[in-house]
Amino acid sequence: MNVRKTVFAFLVLTFLVSSLFGKLMIANVKAVSNIICVDASNVADPEEDGSWEHPFDTIQEGVNAAGFGHVIQVRSGVYREYVQITKSSISLIAENGTIIDGGGTRNGIRIGGLPPAYAEHVSISGFTVQNCVKGIVLVRCRYACFRNVSMVGNAYNFADYSLQVNDIDISNTVNGRPIYYWVNEHGKQVPSDAGYVVLINCTNIVVKDLNLTKNGQGVVFKYTSNSFIQNVNVSGNWDGVYIEAYSSNNTIIDCTVTNNLLIGIYISNSWGNTVSNNRVSKNNYGVFLDESSNANIIVNNTITENEKGLYFYGENGNILSNVVRANTVSNNTVGISLLFSRDNIIYHNNFVNNSDQAYAFDSADRWDYNSEGNYWTDYAGEDLNSDGVGDTPYPINEDIWDSYPLMGSLSHFSIPWQEEAYDVLIVSDSNILELRFSQPEKMISLNVTGPDGGFCKVSLPIILLGGPYTILVDGSPPRSANQTSNGTHTFFYFTYEQGIRYVKIKGTTVIPEFSSLLMMFFFVMSLATILLRWRRIRVSAKNNGSEAHHAREISN
Numbered sequence: 001m002n003v004r005k006t007v008f009a010f011l012v013l014t015f016l017v018s019s020l021f022g023k024l025m026i027a028n029v030k031a032v033s034n035i036i037c038v039d040a041s042n043v044a045d046p047e048e049d050g051s052w053e054h055p056f057d058t059i060q061e062g063v064n065a066a067g068f069g070h071v072i073q074v075r076s077g078v079y080r081e082y083v084q085i086t087k088s089s090i091s092l093i094a095e096n097g098t099i100i101d102g103g104g105t106r107n108g109i110r111i112g113g114l115p116p117a118y119a120e121h122v123s124i125s126g127f128t129v130q131n132c133v134k135g136i137v138l139v140r141c142r143y144a145c146f147r148n149v150s151m152v153g154n155a156y157n158f159a160d161y162s163l164q165v166n167d168i169d170i171s172n173t174v175n176g177r178p179i180y181y182w183v184n185e186h187g188k189q190v191p192s193d194a195g196y197v198v199l200i201n202c203t204n205i206v207v208k209d210l211n212l213t214k215n216g217q218g219v220v221f222k223y224t225s226n227s228f229i230q231n232v233n234v235s236g237n238w239d240g241v242y243i244e245a246y247s248s249n250n251t252i253i254d255c256t257v258t259n260n261l262l263i264g265i266y267i268s269n270s271w272g273n274t275v276s277n278n279r280v281s282k283n284n285y286g287v288f289l290d291e292s293s294n295a296n297i298i299v300n301n302t303i304t305e306n307e308k309g310l311y312f313y314g315e316n317g318n319i320l321s322n323v324v325r326a327n328t329v330s331n332n333t334v335g336i337s338l339l340f341s342r343d344n345i346i347y348h349n350n351f352v353n354n355s356d357q358a359y360a361f362d363s364a365d366r367w368d369y370n371s372e373g374n375y376w377t378d379y380a381g382e383d384l385n386s387d388g389v390g391d392t393p394y395p396i397n398e399d400i401w402d403s404y405p406l407m408g409s410l411s412h413f414s415i416p417w418q419e420e421a422y423d424v425l426i427v428s429d430s431n432i433l434e435l436r437f438s439q440p441e442k443m444i445s446l447n448v449t450g451p452d453g454g455f456c457k458v459s460l461p462i463i464l465l466g467g468p469y470t471i472l473v474d475g476s477p478p479r480s481a482n483q484t485s486n487g488t489h490t491f492f493y494f495t496y497e498q499g500i501r502y503v504k505i506k507g508t509t510v511i512p513e514f515s516s517l518l519m520m521f522f523f524v525m526s527l528a529t530i531l532l533r534w535r536r537i538r539v540s541a542k543n544n545g546s547e548a549h550h551a552r553e554i555s556n
Contacts, residue, residue: 034069034070034071035052035070035071035073036050036056036062036065036066036070036071036072036073037050037051037052037055037056037062037072037073037075038050038055038056038057038058038059038061038062038072038073038074038075039055039056039057039074039075039077040057040058040075040077040078040079041057041075041077042054042055042056042057043057045057048061050062050065055075058079058081059072059074059079059081059083059092059100060081060082060083060084062074062092063083063084063085063087063090063092066087066090067087067090068088068089068090069089069090070090070091071090071091071093072090072091072092072093073093073095074092074093074094074095074098074126074127075095075098076094076095076096076097076098077097077098077099078099078101079098079099079100079101080101080102080103080106081100081106082102082106082107082108082109082110083100083108083109083110084109084110085109085110085111085112085119085122086112086113086114086117086119087113087119087122088113088117088118088119088120088121088122089120089121089122090122090123091122091123091124091125092122092123092124092125092127093123093125093126094125094126094127095126096126098126098127098128099127099128099129099130100127100128100129100130100132101130101131101132102129102130102131102132102133102135102154103131104131104132104133105133106132106133107132107133107134107135107137108129108132108134108135108136108151108154109124109127109129109135109136109137110134110136110137110139111136111137111138111139111141111144112137112138112139112140112141112162113140113141114140115140117140118140118141118142118164119140119141119142119144120141120142120143121143121144121145122141122144122145123144123145123146123147124144124145124146124147124149125146125147125148125149126147126148126149127149127150128149128150128151128152129149129150129151129152129154129157130151130152130153130154131153131154132154132155133154133155133156134154134155134156134159134216134238135151135154135156135157135158135174136149136151136157136158136159137158137159137161137216138159138160138161138162138166139161139162140162141162141164141166142162142164142165142166143164143165143166143167144162144166144167144168145166145167145168146166146167146168146169146172147169147171147172148171148172149171149172149173150172150173151172151173151174151175152173152174152175152176153175154214155214156214156215156216156237156238156261157174157175157195157196157214157215157216158174158179158196158215158216159215159216159217159238159239160181160198160216160217160220161216161217163222163244163245165183165200165201166181167181168181168198169181173195174195174196174214174215175195175214176195177193177194177195177196178191178193178194178195179194179195179196179197179198180194180196180197180198181196181198181200182198182199182200182202182205183200183201183202184200184201184202185199185202185205186202186203186204186205187203187204187205188204188205188206189205189206189207189208190205190206190207190208190210192209192210194207194210194212195212195215196212196215196217196218197210197212197218197219197220198219198220198222199220199221199222199224199227200222200223200224201222201223201224202221202224202225202227203224203225203226203227204226204227205224205227205228206227206228206230207219207227207228207229207230207232208228208229208230208231208232209230209231209232210232210233211232211233212232212233212234212237213233213234213235213236213237214236214237215237215238216237216238216239217237217238217239217240217241217242218232218234218235218237218239218240218241218260219232219234219240219241219242220242220244221242221243221244221245221247221250221270222244222245222247223245223246223247224247224250225247225248225249225250226248226249226250227250227251228250228251228253229241229250229251229252229253229255230251230252230253230254230255231253231254231255232255232256233255233256234255234256234257234258234260234264235256235257235258235259235260236259236260237260237261238260238261238262239260239261239262239263239266240257240260240263240264240265240266240283241255241257241264241265241266242266243265243266243267243268243270243273244266244267244268244269244270245268245269245270246269246270247270247273248270248271248272248273249272249273250270250273250274251273251274251276252265252273252274252275252276252278253274253275253276253277253278254276254277254278255278255279256278256279257278257279257280257281257283258279258280258281258282258283259281259282259283260283260284261283261284262283262284262285263283263284263285263288264280264281264283264285264286264287264288264306265278265280265286265287265288266285266288266290267287267288267289267290267293267296268289268290268291268292268293269290269291269292269293270292270293270296271292271293271294271295271296272295272296273296273297274296274297274299275287275296275297275298275299275301276297276298276299276300276301277299277300277301278301278302279301279302279304280301280302280303280304280306280309281302281303281304281305281306282305282306283306283307284306284307284308285306285307285308285311286303286306286308286309286310286311286332287301287303287309287310287311288308288311288313289311289312289313289314289319289322290313290314290319291313291314291315291316291318291319292314292318292319293314293319293322294318294319294320294321294322295320295321295322296322296323297322297323297325298310298322298323298324298325298327299323299324299325299326299327300325300326300327300412301327301328302327302328302330303327303328303329303330303332304328304329304330304331304332305330305331305332306332306333307332307333307334308332308333308334308337309329309332309334309335309336309354310324310327310329310335310336310337311336311337312336312337312338312339312341312344312363313337313339313340313341314339314340314341314342315340316340317340317341317342317362318340318342319338319340319341319342319344320341320342320343320344321343321344321345322344322345323344323345324336324344324345324346324347324349325345325346325347325348325349325369326348326349326410326412326425327349327350328349328350328352328409329349329350329351329352329354330350330351330352330353330354331352331353331354332354332355333354333355333356334354334355334356334358334359335351335354335356335357335358336351336357336358336359337358337359337360338358338359338360338361338363338365339360339361339362339363340361340362340363341363341364341365342363342364342365343364343365343366344365344366345365345366345369346365346366346367346374347366347367347368347369347372347373347374348369348372348373348374348406348410348412348425349374349375349410350374350375350409350410351374351375351376351377352375352377352409353377357376357377357378358396359396359397360396360397360400363400365400367396367400367401367402367403368402368403368404371389371404372389372404372406372427373389373394373402373403373404373405373406374394374402374405374406375405375406375407375408375409375410375427376394376402376405379394379405379407381394381405383407386455386480386482386493386495387457387493388406388407388408388427388455388457388493389404389405389406389407390404390405390406390407393405406427407427407429407455408427408428408429408430408455408457409427409428409429410425410426410427411425411426411427411428411432411435412424412425413425413426413435415437415464417437417439417464417511422461422463422464422511423459423461424437424444424458424459424460424461424464425458425459426446426456426457426458426459427456427457428448428450428454428455428456428457429450429451429453429454429455430448430449430450430451430454430455430456430501431448431449431450432446432447432448432456433446433447433448433449433500434446434447437464437465439510439511439513441506442465442506442507442508442509442510443465443504443505443506443507444458444460444465444504444505444507445502445503445504445505446502446503447500447501447502447503448496448500448501448503449499449500449501450496450498450499450501451498453495453498454495454496454497454498454501455493455494455495455496456492456493456494456496456503457491457492457493458491458492458505459489459490459491460489460490460491460492460505461488461489462485462487462488462489462490463488463511464510464511465505465507465509465510465511466507466508466509466510467483467490467507467508467509468507468508469483469490469492469505469506469507469508470504470505470506471492471494471503471504471505471506472503472504472506473494473496473501473502473503474501474502478494478495478496479494479495479496479497480494480495481493481494481495482494492505
């Protein structure tokens, strides 16, 4: 009897221990499993815990439950939510047909850690993100990996504000076109089917002849140098062109940057870049230079109908030594704003009909160069000495002035010749319809239309066309004229009567058909040819003499 009781007690104890141990094992397995399951169809499940049997019904719940190394397996379906990821080392893997839909009012996915941390090594694959305001935005993240992610029909499909390196290949698309996210590439051109372009630590890359629209940014350069953005239409984005993170000596040229919600062209912590011959319109900020952007050149752009045309902001006074010249800044709410900037040079620009032409705060910049400033349509001063420059300064604010305002708008013409380009600048209260250079005729000609009392001030490189000169307006001398020179350029100031006029400036010397360098090359080559022929003649004569001497010796 005692033995039976002992055996029975042992069996009961064993069963209880086994049951308890089994539960602990199950709990332990669940704790170490790295799979979290999400299924949009599993609604109203009181036991949902991310398991295969009881999956979460939102992706955000899966992200919230994930820890280091977890994989969030998302079953096919439509997820109407905004997913925010601030964790590191997690993966979101979607089955075919998995959609995040913003319903036209929500964002899709945002990846970024809370300062000072980053969200690192976040992997996303297989999703379609659609109908969102912002599809996918990278903020404070690095080493993110995207594969086969499609963004379509979002107001702004994709944006990378992370300043870091991520792994995003061309299997990822925006509105059916691939994302080119290049890291450490050199000497290449971005293909013509690009839907979004990011260059990180690249050199000598050409981004050309593209249409980049409906993204957070159109083009992004980070740590990239000596590259070109040329003839690209960047429109309908949140921001247009982004040059940042120590990117230097890049060129943005002949682009149309328009109707971007916030910024057209943005340069931050970058230097030596050139923004030239672009049309920048209908953005909130046209061209924005931010912290530590120095020695950039903004030249010959049309900047119009923006809230703020040109905007410099250096909180620590570190927007330095940039050059702004020969731009037409018109019909903006504020033409140019300078905040905490130093030693920038702004001259030869046309500020036309802006609601506020200029604003400067705690700034110390130059508004002229070689005693010529800018043209301001609301300038009311006079030019009694007929030099094309106003006699009284134009006020920027109570203690900042353009000391040499121009009396007419400036037109910039570039005349290509051989491998050089020569700039002809004209300040006039007339419209300059056309300028032509004729090397055989030794002449510059231009058509002008102007009011009664029209004038032109022409700056002409002497190397292109030298004097003495003759100026004719419709075949006759101008109403009045004067001429000065600084050794490299000749400056003409002349006036004429109202109407359409044909102006000729005739010189007596002209740039040669071939450049001096090319002529020197031909001279050296010709001299080398002559010397080579002479040497061959000498060698031939010497050989002939030796053969004759040898023949005589044999005959003797």
